[in-house]
Amino acid sequence: MARARKKQNPEGRMSLGEHFRELRNRLLISCIAIAVLSTVGWYFYQDIVDVIAAPVQAVAEERGDELVALRFQNITEPFATQLKVAIFSGILLASPIWLWQIWAFLLPGLRPKEKKVALAYFFVSIPLFLAGAGLASYTFPRLVAILLGFTPEGVGNLPGMAEFLSLVLFFMLAFGLAFLLPVVLVALNQIGVLSARNMLRSWRITLFLILVFSAFMTPDPSAWTMLAMAAPVFFLYWCAVGTAFLLERRRRGRGDDPADRYAGLSPDQATPLS
Template sequence: MARGRRSTNPEGRMSLGEHFRELRNRLLISTLAVVALSVVGWYWYQDIIDVVAAPVQRVAEERGDELVTLRFQNITEPFATQLKVAIFSGILLGSPVWLWQAWAFLLPGLTRPEKRIALVYFFVSIPLFLAGAGLAAFTFPRLVAILLSFTPEGVANIQGMSEFLSLVLYFMLAFGLAFLLPVVLVALNQMRILSARAMLRSWRVTLFAILVFSAFMTPDPSAWTMLAMAAPVFFLFWCAVAVAFLLERRRRRRGDDPADRYARLSPGEATPLS
């Protein structure tokens, strides 16, 4: 169907109605993928809860005589929690599908070189997002142990299951989004919007912005969660700076540096548009 339409419409032009139908189809595929993969989270709900609650149970076993546990607050909360776990699992597992659908909706409007670059960014973004979520899942048990260690002796620490689970899920989502920072920076550099030297000069501002972003994205008010996110993201920022310098060096070797082109212009000559 798409091949026949391409042969009769070589430029790939679409009407407004066709754009909306294309968007509807992309959204439908993404929704079906999330719903189908939510079954995985629903089926493995008990195993997921065992992993999530393991840090709290470990602290409770170490303290022995103290009351450190998770609880449900009402009769409907267990069902709502299982539904939340299922939907989040579907979104996480289906991220390659719905991210690809978003890219595929934008790709027809790009040129051939832009399509190659967009695909590279797409295939880099997914591992970075999953790496951020995986790092959050790896560090969260240690973070829970540190935070619960501040509970004084003789004082109970009873966490609501829904709030605790939301903390875990938002923590993973925030880490995944934060790990996409180098992709955004390298993309801005490749579009000639942000130079590598400008990134290097603004590292203090970037560090402050990362700390503020981490403080807002992590729902827990303690500084440990903020620092746990900010440290790897700041490291990725330096990786993006290094990649930007390499890309600029490559462009200079090919003679594709705008600064070199503008330097050859006379004072009264207009700058080129491209």
Template sequence: MARAARRQANPDARMSLGEHFRELRNRLLVSCIAIAALSVVGWYFYQDIVDVIAAPVQAVARERGDELVALRFQNITEPFATQLKVAIFTGILLASPVWLWQLWAFLLPGLRPQERRIALAYFFVSIPLFLAGAGLASFTFPRLVAILLGFTPEGVGNLPGMAEFLSLVLYFMLAFGLAFLLPVVLVALNQLRILSARNMLRSWRVTLFAILVFSAFMTPDPSAWTMLAMAAPVFFLFWCAVGVAFLLERRRRRRGEDPADRYAGLSPDEATPLS
């Protein structure tokens, strides 16, 4: 009832600057509470998480049959700092649907109804794609660690710091999670009329080369099978984005919104529209 009354009193949902800041404060508060609550999970299962992270290094140490390959802490305060970092990162990861939704919910009132539907679609597609990329990275990371540690000569110790190794794991997962967002970015550019489906199709060779270079950099495997295993799903998602872009352009042409005519009638000194 109160919400309906506010909607009748303010049908355009206009907010003052102070109301915007209060809304932002409430969104941030909800996000921080969710992260803090779920960080307890990371703190409680810290040993299990460390066992998973350190498993590739321990496997190499068992294969070599010595203790010259191991993770180490550099000082007496680093174990506590590392456990705190793992707990916070776990909370951020588990609470990602909450704080991402709070971010979208803060931005949605400023969008038109059609833009809201598009933004919500991108939101619900981006999360599983990012998690799929991060999951693929965690699956292939042990092989990467074994290859890199394999360059350590016999009788020479390799004792990476726990904090640096943890940062490497997070960087690896973040890089592949972002790589899996390639189709979302391409479709968004097509939706904004910046990149046409035909141009995307013509640049497939350049895109394939860029994906292979990225995969080779992230997975330095001499056999190249790991590189192809990384590049194949990203390249498949690229073709999915091309297909979706063609469908969107076809629907716009049926509605009489031909992208080829959007610059018609503009003078040379007139700015072109972005949407």
């Protein structure tokens, strides 16, 4: 049937209604995948909570009292927290499925060369994001111990379970996105918005911003944790600079520099879209 449709419509054009139906089907597949895999998070809820609460429990055992612990504020919050953990687990486990659905929806509108480039960015972004999230999960227990260490002896510190869970997710998301910095920089370079030479000249400003971000995310008085987190992000920045120089050299060799597209345009002439 697909072959017959392709013969009838060789250019692969779709009407607006067909686009909406295609979007509906792919959203439905994504939602079903998330709902099914959310049962995994629901079933292993206790194990997930044990991992999340481990840093707080370690501090409580070190202090030798029960004045440091996670708490629920009302009788409905345990159910809401378990539901949140289940849905987040489903979104995480189903990420290959719903990411592919997004990609498959956009795929027909791209040219063959654009498909290869976008697919490369897609497969590079996933391990970088997971690496950032993994680094965050590795350093988060130390962050919790440092923050709870400011609690005076004899004073209770009972953070809410929902707020603590949101903090964990925010921490992992922030570092996952930070590790996507080289992908964004290389993409901007490839479309001609940011040159490799400008990236090289801005390394001091970039280092300052990375240090500020790391200091905000890891309030460690010794600054070692801040440097440990800033170092890989700054290393990835230099990888992006090197990649940008290689791509520009390759484009110049082919005579396909994006900056050359706008060289002969007048100020009142629109720039080309491709």
